[in-house]
Amino acid sequence: MKTQYSRRRNNLITPRSLSWGSAALGIAVLLVLVRLIFPGALVAIAGPLWSLGAAATAATTGISNSFGNVNQVISERDQLATENAALTIENTALAQKAADLNTLLGNRASAGADILAAVTARPPFAPYDTLVLDAGSAAGIVPGALVTGNGGVPLGTILSVTSNSSRVALYSSSGIETAGWIGTTHIPVTLTGEGAGSFSLSLPNTSAVAVGDFVYVPGPEAMPVAVVAKLTVDPSSAFTQVELKPLSNPFSILWVEVAPHALQ
Amino acid sequence: MTFARIFPKVIVVCALLAPFLFPWPFAVALMILAGAYEPLAAVACGLVADALYYAHGLSSVPYLTLLGVAVAVISVFVRKFVETRIIGR
Numbered sequence: 459m460k461t462q463y464s465r466r467r468n469n470l471i472t473p474r475s476l477s478w479g480s481a482a483l484g485i486a487v488l489l490v491l492v493r494l495i496f497p498g499a500l501v502a503i504a505g506p507l508w509s510l511g512a513a514a515t516a517a518t519t520g521i522s523n524s525f526g527n528v529n530q531v532i533s534e535r536d537q538l539a540t541e542n543a544a545l546t547i548e549n550t551a552l553a554q555k556a557a558d559l560n561t562l563l564g565n566r567a568s569a570g571a572d573i574l575a576a577v578t579a580r581p582p583f584a585p586y587d588t589l590v591l592d593a594g595s596a597a598g599i600v601p602g603a604l605v606t607g608n609g610g611v612p613l614g615t616i617l618s619v620t621s622n623s624s625r626v627a628l629y630s631s632s633g634i635e636t637a638g639w640i641g642t643t644h645i646p647v648t649l650t651g652e653g654a655g656s657f658s659l660s661l662p663n664t665s666a667v668a669v670g671d672f673v674y675v676p677g678p679e680a681m682p683v684a685v686v687a688k689l690t691v692d693p694s695s696a697f698t699q700v701e702l703k704p705l706s707n708p709f710s711i712l713w714v715e716v717a718p719h720a721l722q
Numbered sequence: 723m724t725f726a727r728i729f730p731k732v733i734v735v736c737a738l739l740a741p742f743l744f745p746w747p748f749a750v751a752l753m754i755l756a757g758a759y760e761p762l763a764a765v766a767c768g769l770v771a772d773a774l775y776y777a778h779g780l781s782s783v784p785y786l787t788l789l790g791v792a793v794a795v796i797s798v799f800v801r802k803f804v805e806t807r808i809i810g811r
Contacts, residue, residue: 479762482734486769493773504774507742514743582745584775585786617779631780 498620501578501590508579508590572606572715573597575624581708587631587653588617591624591714599624602720611706612681613714615721624716628708629675629683630655639680640700641671649673649683655708657684659700663691673702676721730759737763741771750789757793761801764793 493500575593584590593599603616605626614628629636632653640647645665649657661667667686674680688701737756740749749771757764768790776784 478731478734479760479766482738482756482760482763482766483769485738486766486773489773490769500773504742507739511743515745579775582747583741585746585771586775586777586780588775588777588780590775617777625777627777627780634780 497618498594498622501592501620501623505578505592508583511583572717573599575599575714575716577711577714578623580711581628581654587628587651587708589613589626589628589708589711589714591626591716592622593716594620594622594624596621598718599716600718600720604717604721606681606715606717607706607711607713609705610681610715612675612683613706613708613711616716626714628655630657630704630708636675638673638675638683640673640686641665641667644674644680647673649675649702655704655706657702657704659702660697661700663696663698665698667698667700730756734760734763737767738770741767741774746771746775746786750786753786753790754793757790757797761794761797764797765790768793 489500492503573593575591575597577589578592579588579590581587589605591599591605599616599619601616601619605613605615607613612629614626614631617625617627619625627634628651629649630651630653632651634651636649636651638647638649639645640659640661643666645661645667647659647661649659652658657673659673667689669686669689671686672682673684673686675683682705684702684704686700687703690699690701692699733752733756737749737752740752744752749767753764753767753771756767765787768784768787771786772784776786
């Protein structure tokens with residue numbers, strides 16, 4: 459007996475699925491066209507939704523954190539308060555010293571005022587390890603400009619600019635290589651981005667690097683981006699694998715400063 | 723209208739909004755789920771995510787669009803070669 463196949467079941471794209479699938483595809487193609495023709499308009503459209511998503515994530519994080527160990531949180535808070543007080547004193551002393559040196563020698567780093575910009579989209583929302591800023595060429599941002607976060611920590615460089623928005627390529631973007639230095643003796647190294655704020659680095663076994671050493675990238679001056687968290691020495695290899703802890707968490711960046719000129 | 727009929731449409735809408743609202747791994751999970759019901763929706767989700775976040779200087783390939791196409795192809799493949807054979811028995 460000949461097997462009877464349902465013609466309707468065999469249709470890969472039924473009229474109903476075509477309507478929903480094609481409608482979704484139509485919206486997507488429209489967004490792609492907006493991105494290509496009016497890239498600034500897309501950021502303006504997405505801005506409120508990004509804000510909503512960030513608020514929802516913050517609320518979810520707050521709820522999940524409330525289930526944590528209260529005593530541990532209190533202990534961490536006390537420890538951080540003590541560290542903060544010590545760092546404030548140290549920072550004040552260093553700021554005074556820097557001011558004295560600037561008065562004496564002049565400040566080569568003060569090429570112009572940085573541009574403050576809010577971050578509208580960041581990892582983990584952005585899958586390519588980029589930041590989307592709410593300021594663009596109208597505010598004076600140019601491609602290639604250095605972007606810094608809290609405390610002047612370098613985050614990356616401006617990749618593309620529209621009139622009212624810009625995209626930042628983070629130094630930690632996967633596969634991005636950045637020249638820099640490590641340690642007090644400023645050993646030249648190449649940092650490789652691993653995504654989500656992390657870097658990888660390997661050094662010859664003979665390098666004088668210790669846990670706690672800072673890693674610097676070029677800017678107006680050598681600027682720290684990460685600190686050595688762990689050194690893994692393989693006896694069978696001539697290289698030491700260096701685990702780095704970034705000084706800035708890209709998941710929680712709200713504001714950045716953008717240099718008014720491109721890096722040389 | 724039953725829940726079984728509404729659910730795929732809700733998933734498609736959620737998957738389209740996910741790149742705006744949720745971290746990208748969650749958006750990809752919704753894309754795969756939507757692709758299981760509507761193959762074209764997976765492509766759409768990939769396109770939306772890349773329209774929002776793709777940066778030419780960082781990546782030469784729009785990975786999320788390619789992932790959406792892959793999910794759609796797998797979904798069509800499953801519908802064609804698995805579901806039809808089961809129904810044909």
